[in-house]
Amino acid sequence: MAPTVADLIRHGGAAFGRAGLAYGHGTDNAIDEAAALVFHALALDHAQAEAAYATRPDAGGVARVLALFDERIERRVPAAYLMGRMWFAGLEFEVDSRVIVPRSPFAELIHAEFRPWIEPEQVRRVLDIGTGSGCIAIACAVAFPSAQVDAVDVSPQALEVARRNVARHGLGERVHLHLGDVYEPLGDVRYDLIVSNPPYVSDAEMQALPPEYLHEPDLALRAGADGLDVVRRILAGLPRHLEPHGALFVEVGDSDVRVQEAFPDLPLTWLEFEHGGGGVFLLRGAESRSADGR
Numbered sequence: 001m002a003p004t005v006a007d008l009i010r011h012g013g014a015a016f017g018r019a020g021l022a023y024g025h026g027t028d029n030a031i032d033e034a035a036a037l038v039f040h041a042l043a044l045d046h047a048q049a050e051a052a053y054a055t056r057p058d059a060g061g062v063a064r065v066l067a068l069f070d071e072r073i074e075r076r077v078p079a080a081y082l083m084g085r086m087w088f089a090g091l092e093f094e095v096d097s098r099v100i101v102p103r104s105p106f107a108e109l110i111h112a113e114f115r116p117w118i119e120p121e122q123v124r125r126v127l128d129i130g131t132g133s134g135c136i137a138i139a140c141a142v143a144f145p146s147a148q149v150d151a152v153d154v155s156p157q158a159l160e161v162a163r164r165n166v167a168r169h170g171l172g173e174r175v176h177l178h179l180g181d182v183y184e185p186l187g188d189v190r191y192d193l194i195v196s197n198p199p200y201v202s203d204a205e206m207q208a209l210p211p212e213y214l215h216e217p218d219l220a221l222r223a224g225a226d227g228l229d230v231v232r233r234i235l236a237g238l239p240r241h242l243e244p245h246g247a248l249f250v251e252v253g254d255s256d257v258r259v260q261e262a263f264p265d266l267p268l269t270w271l272e273f274e275h276g277g278g279g280v281f282l283l284r285g286a287e288s289r290s291a292d293g294r
Ligand SMILES: C[S@@+](CC[C@H](N)C(=O)[O-])C[C@H]1O[C@@H](n2cnc3c(N)ncnc32)[C@H](O)[C@@H]1O
Pocket: 099, 100, 101, 102, 103, 104, 129, 130, 131, 132, 133, 134, 135, 136, 152, 153, 154, 155, 158, 180, 181, 182, 197, 198, 199, 200, 219, 220, 221, 230
């Protein structure tokens, strides 16, 4: 008898487990990863998951699922790239290997409109440094409906993906994409809120990444000998670009210890997250005068 959707998910999960895949691009285990691919290959609705598990896809559907499983195992491609899309902060984004797969704990901050750290009513201008797919910039534009959002990336290829996502969410009037290095394309504009998930992996750590991560752009992950090349430039330009009542939020992941060692005198607040993740610091505008990057 043909397998059910639940059978296929179990089969994929077991095969992924045997293959020793790495997760972290939207799911954190083999069964969820297999389920995402099965639902995608069969165009099933996640909202109707319970009803879908017992259904038996036709032979073509089963073949599509198995082909995706094979590609996931043999090429170690993250599931999001195989699906061409990813959810972040409740919104769907197109993704491919020109941008990293959205997975930042920023989603939780955006959901809370960055409370209690800022007054949402004061947010008129937002800057996203290293926008990639545009996911953080777009989710901020949705969270702050009267704000203008500038989004910078040094990769023209990433900006092409971001442009598609801005259009997809109908935000062309409020999310402005800029090609360049950190603040370079922005002139002297000041922001109420600056957010960034910059590259922060050190050269040595890059050597140890599982194969899945090597499908992502090197430029999006690698940030020099200590992983802080871009973070330093973000901090150095801060006094010129952040309003005194504003705040900067930067994700640095496991580079948090190196940030604390490199900037012992900066009054950084390290945030805690209910839904996992970490390594995000906050620096308030009024306290950023000394953020000269040294
Ligand atoms: C870790 S990815 C984050 C992408 C997206 N914000 C997200 O959270 O999914 C970092 C992004 O920063 C960009 N980037 C790297 N160096 C940069 C620089 N010097 N100035 C601006 N963007 C940079 C990369 O091209 C990449 O898209």
